[in-house]
Amino acid sequence: MSQRRSQGQGQPRISLAEVTRAREETLPPGDGRTVGEDDGPTLRDLTECLFFSPGDGRIWLEDQRMVLVHNTSLGALRRELIERLGIARARGLLTRAGFVSGVHDAQLVRERWVDADPAAIFVAGTRLHSLEGVVKVDVVRLEFDPPRGTYDGEFLWHHSSEDDQHIAAYGVGSEPACWNQLGYAMGYVTTLLGKLTIFREVECRSMGHDVCRVIGRTADEWGDVSEDLHYLNAEGFAGVAHDPASAPTAAVLPSVACELPPLADRRLVGVSSAFNAAAQMLRRVAPTRATVLFVGESGVGKELFAQMLHTISPRAQSPFVSVNCAAIPENLVESELFGVERGAYTGAVSSRPGRFERADRGTLFLDEIGCLSLTSQGKLLRALQEGVIERVGGTRSMRVNVRVVAATNEDLRKAVAEGRFREDLFYRLNVFPVKLPPLRERREDIPLLLNHxxxxxxxxxxxxxxxxxxxxxxxxxxxxxxxxxxxxxxxxxxxxxxxxxxxxxxxxxxxxxxxxxxxxxxxxxxxxxxxxxxxxxxxxxxxxxxxxxxxxxxxxxxxxxxxxxxxxxxxxxxxxxxxxxxxxxxxxxxxxxxxxxxxxxxx
Incomplete structure (x- = not known):
């Protein structure tokens, strides 16, 4: 069943009433095979959370809005996704949609049944999936130990709604097809366990088996999960590792304490719709030469997005140079950006290139662009418009081929209205604005970010x-x-x-x-x-x-x-x-x- 989860208005500033009641809530080890039909939350308990309000066109599962959709229409959507995007990208979209649904259902169960047996909480996910019309689940094996971070589960899936439509469209093949259901299982268990848990379908009706057989384990117990993570990444570039050699001055995932060491898995992480929208805009603008302006609150990862924009662009083999405009004293802005000739001022004992020269044929990232003074803004505008710079104390103009990417956490339109930011520079930078969502608007990404x-x-x-x-x-x-x-x-x-x-x-x-x-x-x-x-x-x-x-x-x-x-x-x-x-x-x-x-x- 398709689910469209509404985030609602006015996200909670702090909605942690359950934390107090869950003071001793660290789940003990458990075995799902011991859970009986009468161990709550039972299917009847879950059904009582389902409300129909046909008069105003809404269905609720507790306080989450649901949508009742024909499975054949979902099948038509699935076929079009496969035919237009290919199997790999279609599978990724459906897996991520399932993951988001699993995260929400795990939250619902934990908040609604605070005192339930831990094993019953894990089994409740299988009952919710049945209630939602997706698949009937039988537990073959389910052992978990949250203090040790282990999970080992095996399940049989009967009457899979995905298989019905996949077989109707493509017949029996050689690959499993319950992609959305696998994503749901991963999202549900990862949220409960607090550790990334990967599910794999080893038998499937779409492969000619009588039922689907699924095995779930934590990521480290599987070993290589690169293919599984590929389907959880919003875009193909999300798994692209950045080469530090191509961007010697670039910073990556922001850290207050220190710069992070080189890691092979440095990437954008997310499955939420807000994250996907920003990632799609990034992919669309990357092949062009357009100036990009990233807008978002402090800490949303503007520099990481800028760095990934460079990595997936035709300029990837050239330098990525980062400048924090808020950290440069006013009297040094010009020399930092454009360079300085020897003897230009006291202390200039040698000539040195500025950031524009160092970023030639590459990308120049100007962070906190709103902090520049009006004088500095005027000098920057000329460089952007003409592509020509001149070192401080120099007499020779130099042409540079630089793609400028800027970022700000303030409203530049308001700054223009107040006279703090040049209107002409604003329109020069605002060619392709990309709004990056705050974390409170992409809560579905939190389990993935935690494990990352x-x-x-x-x-x-x-x-x-x-x-x-x-x-x-x-x-x-x-x-x-x-x-x-x-x-x-x-x-x-x-x-x-x-x-x-x-x-x-x-x-x-x-x-x-x-x-x-x-x-x-x-x-x-x-x-x-x-x-x-x-x-x-x-x-x-x-x-x-x-x-x-x-x-x-x-x-x-x-x-x-x-x-x-x-x-x-x-x-x-x-x-x-x-x-x-x-x-x-x-x-x-x-x-x-x-x-x-x-x-x-x-x-």
């Missing part, structure tokens, strides 16, 4: 950390990430350093006494109680009681839990622009619980 950075920092620091606890994954999936990918990257690095070898990263490993940590840990439980969990995992009850007394004093009516609940509900609705589902997520509630509280306030 885990492998990265294990190699960088010589550690052997196995993965993440369930509560870490759940907390990070709901955290707002004001620092975006850079913040996530730094949290993982911290966890790798603090966690024990052969162990897993838990909340105390990544949280410190900082503003982000305090934000992350405040929550509202389903009993309306304001709770806080300190970085060491202990309750901060006394501190919260003081905060409640402060609230009561400000209100002027004395302590009142009802007044506190009323204020929280109204604040959440205001922040979510009246969207009940989004407001519920802000408070860590289900949509039905939120609706009940709204009715109680209106009574």
């Amino acid at each position: 950075f885990l492998r990265h920092y294990n190699e960088m620091h010589g550690r052997k950390v196995r993965g993440f606890t369930t509560r870490v994954v759940r907390a990070l999936l709901n955290y707002r990430f004001p620092g975006n990918v850079r913040e996530l990257q730094n949290l993982v690095e911290r966890g790798v350093i603090v966690a024990d070898d052969e162990g897993v990263i838990d909340l105390p490993h990544i949280l410190r006494d900082e503003e982000a940590a305090r934000e992350m840990l405040y929550s509202v439980g389903d009993k309306g109680r304001l709770d806080q969990m300190s970085p060491d995992g202990q309750s901060g009850g006394d501190h919260l009681l003081d905060r409640f007394r402060e609230f009561a004093s400000d209100a002027g009516d004395g302590p009142s839990l009802d007044a506190l609940e009323s204020q929280l509900v109204r604040a959440a609705l205001d922040k979510a622009d009246g969207n009940v589902s989004a407001a519920a997520r802000l408070l860590g509630l289900t949509r039905s619980r939120m609706a009940y509280r709204i009715r109680k306030l209106q009574a």
Whole structure:
């Protein structure tokens, strides 16, 4: 069944009520074969989360919107994808769509059934897949040990909806065809386990077998998973390693602590629609000579995208030169960009080329372009328009063939209106703008990013950390990430350093006494109680009681839990622009619980 998941409006600033109730939530080892039909969440429990609202054209699975679609129409879409894009790219699209669906279903189960048996939580994914009309699943073998980061599962898939349509279109062949279902399994288990888990179909109805047989293991237990990861990457260039020799001054995935060491798996990582849109724009503009302007919040990876643009362009064998405009003093901008001749000023004892010359026939990346002064902007504009530069103190004009790529985290149109940025330079740079989404708008990518950075920092620091606890994954999936990918990257690095070898990263490993940590840990439980969990995992009850007394004093009516609940509900609705589902997520509630509280306030 096709699923279109809405992110909703007003993503939660912190929606971590479940973290407090899951303080001891690190899942113990388990065996899925011991789960009976009556072990919740049962199929009946899951079915009760399905709501139909035909009057306004919506179907809900808990607070996630669903779409009921004819399987034949999905088959037609599948055929067109294969015929227009080829099997490899079509498989990648369907695998990534399944992965996103699995991530959402794993979140739903963990938030809805906090106290369920861990084995039943893993098995719930198979029941949801049946409920959603995709496939009937039988568990042959299912053993997992989250503290050790291991997973070993074998399943039989009956009545696969994908096989029905693939066989109808192409008949029985030699390759498995349940691509979307494999992506779903990977997304679901990876989110629960906190470690990238790969599923492979060893038997398939599309290959002539009676049923489909699927095996799932963590990536390190499989060994070489390059082909599997290829289908999870949004674009073919996502697996392209950058050659440091071709870009001696380039920085890659941003890190506050230090520049990352050379790694073979340096790439763009993501499966979300927002990430895919940006990646597709990158592929479209790469073969051209157009100036590109990357726009996005700090930490979204603008330089990484710029570097990948260079790598997949015809200029890949020429230099990639990066300039942080915010780090250059005003009196040195001209010499840094255009170079200087010997004797041009006191201290200029030798001639040296500027960044434009060093980037000749390659790419020049101007980061934080909005920080340049108006004088520097004028000098840059001439170089961009005419392709000609002149060194400071020189008399000879030099023509350079440079593709300029710029980046900013501020609104340049607003800067133009305020007179802080030249309008003519803005239009010269804004030829092909690419907006990079913040991490809170691509939450489906968080499990992949977690595992990507885990492998990265294990190699960088010589550690052997196995993965993440369930509560870490759940907390990070709901955290707002004001620092975006850079913040996530730094949290993982911290966890790798603090966690024990052969162990897993838990909340105390990544949280410190900082503003982000305090934000992350405040929550509202389903009993309306304001709770806080300190970085060491202990309750901060006394501190919260003081905060409640402060609230009561400000209100002027004395302590009142009802007044506190009323204020929280109204604040959440205001922040979510009246969207009940989004407001519920802000408070860590289900949509039905939120609706009940709204009715109680209106009574």
